[in-house]
Amino acid sequence: MIRIKEFNTAYWGRIGTVATPYQFNEKVNAFVGASGSGKTTLMDALRIALGDAKFEYNRAMDHYINKVSNWSVVQVAFWNRENEGQPFLTLGFKEAEITVCVRLDRSSGDCKREYYMFDGSFRDIVNLGQNPKAYQLNRVKYGEYLQKLEVAGLTFAFRKLMLMKPEDVQNVVGLDANRLFQLIFDIKGQKAVQNEHDLASEKLKEVKNLELQSSEDLASAKKTLAEYENKKIEFEANENRKVCQQKLNGLFLKKKYWDNKNELKRQQKMVLEEESKQRQIETTKSEIIDGIALLEKALETEELKEEEMRNQIQAIFEEVKERQTQYAKQEAEYNSLNNTIKQVEIIPYEGMDSLKSRLETTVIDLQGVNFEYKTIENTRKITVDKLDSLKQGYNPLPEWVGRFKSVLDNEKIPYLMLAENISIKPKYEQWITAIESYLGRERYRIVTLPDYHLLAKKLQESQEYGARVSQTRTSRHPINSKKLDGKFISLRNALDITNEDQIGGYLEYLNNIYLVESVEEGHQLSLNGFKSLTQKGLLQDQEGGLFLRVRELVCGSAAREKYRLQLEKELDVLTEKFELLKNEKNTLELFIEDLSVRIDNQEKLLHLAQLYIEKEQQEKELSLFKRNLDAANKKYEDYNANRNIQIELIKTLEKQQVQKEAEIVAIQKEIDEVGRTINGYRGSIGNCKIDLKKSILELEEMGYDEHSISFIEVEILSENIFVREDGSEWNVEILEKALRNISEQIESYERDSNIDAGIIAMVEPQKRRVDVLTTTYELAKGDREQWENRLVLAELALKNHVHETMTQYIEEFKSMAELLGARAEGKFQQEGPSYLSWKIQIKIGFDGKELVNYDDPEFSSGQRAAISIMLLLAAVSNQKEGTKNSLMFLDEPTARVDDARANEIGTILQKSNVQYFITHQISESLKSIDWIDHAFITSKLRNGQKFADSPIFESRRK
Structure with a gap:
């Protein structure tokens, strides 16, 4: 097993x-x-x-x-x-x-x-x-x-x-009872017994089919023998048609040979005539080509002259562009200087030292405002990020806590954190800040299974995690649900705790801290030896009072909601202060920009006299550049006029060249047409040679040798072999039609009658086959009787085996029912000849009740x-x-x-x-x-x- x-x-x-x-x-x-x-x-x-x-x-x-x-x-x-x-x-x-x-x-x-x-x-x-x-x-x-x-x-x-x-x-x-039987028999049945029954059943079908087939084959063989004998006469008549077919085929092949030989001679003569015509046209083409060569030489000479003139014009054009650039640059400098002088002339005079002193003072003020602006901006961004995290449902844990949790997750260490498993009940929402202040870093205690504790502590040391890392600890004391003096409830009772069976041991001490509304109530409890915590966060015990404060609120959704409201208030204050600083910053920056411009203007005013001198010098240079530009433009126009005359001469030569090339194209078409005609004849000659060679091969296949083939011409001229009895002459088409008709008769006979020499030779073997099939039929009949007897025995064995198997199954089911204190009975039913329709009936009764169907x-x-x-x-x-x-x-x-x-x-x-x-x-x-x-x-x-x-x-x- x-x-x-x-x-x-x-x-x-x-x-x-x-x-x-x-x-x-x-x-x-x-x-x-x-x-x-x-x-x-x-x-x-x-x-x-x-x-x-x-x-x-x-x-x-x-x-x-x-x-x-x-x-x-x-x-x-x-x-x-x-x-x-x-x-x-x-x-x-x-x-x-x-x-x-x-x-x-x-x-x-x-x-x-x-x-x-x-x-x-x-x-x-x-x-x-x-x-x-x-x-x-x-x-x-x-x-x-x-x-x-x-x-x-x-x-x-x-x-x-x-x-x-x-x-x-x-x-x-x-x-149902039948499908239940099939399921059980598939599991418990012995396949050998089942296979023997199925084999005998299938084999009996085979031998019955064999007996029927052998009987049919015997009758068919007798019928075939009679058909063979009748077709022998038809076969001999077809052989005579074949002799006639062979004679016509010889005459047909000789006619094809003679026609192909004459056609080849005619095609060869036509090729010689077209080749003579082609030579005459080629001579005319050569004369035109010589004329084109003379034109090309003249055109090349004139184009070289034009290219030289174009290069000279390009050099002159570059000089013009250079003169234009120089003039434009000088003109721009002059205009810029003139505009600068006009702007400086209207600048009012101011004291330079006073302006610089005010600029230094303002820059120092802006640096202070920028520092405070950046500080408020960073604080505001941090507050917005915390709010966004809270709105998305994330717990606002300190960065050092989140970093250590990620390390534990990466190392696949299962753990619990107190802050994620405790929350303050809504009823005690007023104490949320005070409770989280009292818990302090205890909120971030990590609790692991004992198997992971050592590894977690090693990670704590390497990561410098500042809260406790402990093993799971079950609470040994229940939650103190009784109110002190019938009024004050313990801090532990104000918490909802999940996974208490693993973290409860670290929250037992909260049973002894009581929540009070006022300092007076807490003071009275401390006199009686109890610890208390006010709503605002004052812890009072025998050692005096201690005010606690915490920033992040992380224990439960109510705490996080309160933390969100707190952050939103802080964000409003920060935003208001941020806008004030932003306005002050913009005002100072604008004032600095204005002072800088005014100082620069006073510098320009000091250099006004020098600007007048520069303007007079630039006016003289601008006049000189204008004269040079006019001279360059005149030279450029004269050269372009001469080049236009040369271009007209080149166009005239090009037109003559195009005309000659058109004549070449036309005569080339004529040459190509003659060439195609020659190629057509040559292709036909090739086909004629192929057809002639094919005709010779067909004659050789008919038994003609080289001497006999050469003698065909003598037969045609002296014996008139293509003249028919009525005086008309055989041609290829008539011979082919006659040959096709007799061939179709032969093919139709051989196709439809399916008679050949092999079938005629099968008459005697067919007689012997009839004798063999008679013996086969008798043997098949005996096999059928044997397998019928074997199937009877196999059906009996299968019934006995199935009956025994089902009996064992029923006993096994009874034993299982007894284990449940129940009674069971079963019955196997072999209904129908095929075991595929058999059934098993099971009844069972629980708790002493009567037996009923399963x-x-x-x-x-x-x-x-x-x-x-x-x-x-x-x-x-x-x-x-x-x-x-x-x-x-x-x-x-x-x-x-x-x-x-x-x-x-x-x-x-x-x-x-x-x-x-x-x-x-x-x-x-x-x-x-x-x-x-x-x-x-x-x-x-x-x-x-x-x-x-x-x-x-x-x-x-x-």
Whole structure:
């Protein structure tokens, strides 16, 4: 029998890879957790290792590949020990365990799966996922893998049962008696007995068909023999037509030969005539080409002259542009200087020292305002960021706290923070600021499981985390719900606490702090030996009063809302101050800009006399540049006039050249036309030669040699072989038509009659075939009688086997019913000749009630679920003879039953000789379950995690 030892995964969904694979018990193994925590995902990992391709909720395979990877791997180890019967030994696996790995890969777009088998333990699944080529020797094709599972004991029928959906398992009671029989027989039946019956039934059909066929073949053979004899006469008549066909064919081939030979001579004569005409046209073309050459030489000379003139004009044009640039530049400088003088002349006089002193004083004032402006701007931005974070639902933790939380998340350390697990009840909202002030940094205490505590403290030291890092601690004292003096409530009672079973021990001291409204009330309590906290934050005890203040409010939504209102008030004040500073800053900047302009104007006023001198000098230079520009423009116009005369001469020569080239084109067309005619004749000559050669080959195929072919001309001229009896002459068309008619008669006969020399020769063999078919018919008749007898015996054996199997099943079901304190009976009905229509009737009664059918509607949902599971388990269990069906998957088998019924089902699971894998919703009732041997507690994926926390192993056996 097959049992699973352990399994592990890599990048399978959101389940992380563990260092040591999950170990399974030989009885009941449960995946326990809330909805969405990965229970079914773990079950599907086992299912795919057993060859399944369909998963829960019709998920595709690539659903199980984590988003950070393109592949995932499932590793499952099976026992191969002697006490399990070494199920894989016949496959060549000798170690005490064998390992199967399934690798999913979607790197190519489509998701593919690969199966690998190892003799012994194999756990390096990450390397297998990254480097599959290194393990090609262990790879097994999917079809071969299913065959190996079949040999080891996991049959196709049982795998269908094993992979049934939860609703199908729970609704087995919904099957009618016939479908229930089919399900049970698929699981328990011996295929050899069933196969013998099916073989005899199929073989009988075959021999009956053979007997009928041999009878039909014998009648057909006799009929064919008669047809062969009748067709012999028709065949001989067709042979005579073939002789006539051969004679006409010889005459036809000789006529084709003679016509092709004469046509070749005619085509050759036409080629000679066209070639003479072509030579005459070529001579005329040469004369025109010589004239074009003279024109091109003259044109080239004139174009060189024009190019030289163009280059001279370009040089003169560059000089003009340079003169224009110089004049424009000088004119711009003159105009700019003249405008500057006009602007300086109207500037009023001011004292330079007074202006500079005022500028220095104003710059110092602006520097002070800028510093305060930047400070307020940064403070305002920080306040806006905090408000935005609060509005988006984030907890306003200090930066040093958030940084340490990120480190813990990256290291995959599960933890709780007091601030995220406590909140002030709305009733005590007036004490929010005071309570958070009193808690201080205690709010940021980090609580971890003992297994992670040492690693968390190391990280605390390296990160210099300024709050406590502790192990989980359960509260030893309950919350003090009694009011002191019937009026004052403890601080701990003002809190809503989650995960108290892990953090409650760090909040016990709050039982002794009482909330008061006034200092007077707190003072009175301190005289009586009690500690108190006022709404504004004054802590009073035997050591005196201490006022507490805190900035961030982080404990619960009410605290964060109060913190938001506080920040909004601060933002209003900061915004008002920011706008005032901004206005003052703008005023000072404008004043500095004005002073700078006025100082610059006084500098210009000092240099006014020098500007007058520069203006007079620039007027003289501008006049000189104008004279130079006018002279350059005159020279440019004279050269352009001479170049235009040269261009007209070139155009005249070009027109003459175009005319000559047109004459060349026309005469070339004439030459091309003659060439095409010659080529046409040459092509025809080639075709004529081919046709003549083909005619000669056809004659040679008819048996004519070279001498006989040359003698054809003598036959034509001296013997008139193409003259018909009526005096008319044969031509190719008439010969071809006559030959086609007689050929069609021969082809029609051979096609329609299907008679040839081979068929005529088959007359005697056909007589012998009739004798053989007579013998075959007699033998088939005897085989049919033998298989009829064998089928009778096989039907009897099948009925006995099914009856025995169903009897064992009924006894097994009775035993399971007794485990639940119920009574059961069963009856097997063989109705009809085919076992496919047989039925099994099961009745059961709970709590001493009368026996009713297993699908009775009066049963409760819990009873129906229990009956469904018993119907299946009775099929896979056989306490007397043992069973190969040693694995079973049940998804939430106790989902529809109460705790008492669930424990009864658990008793059945423990009694059967099957290894179970089940899922179970987490609840308080799990603590009372003693029929689960190994439990794996799953958890949901938290925000920011790539993988959920690894399942926690719990042994349910003492």
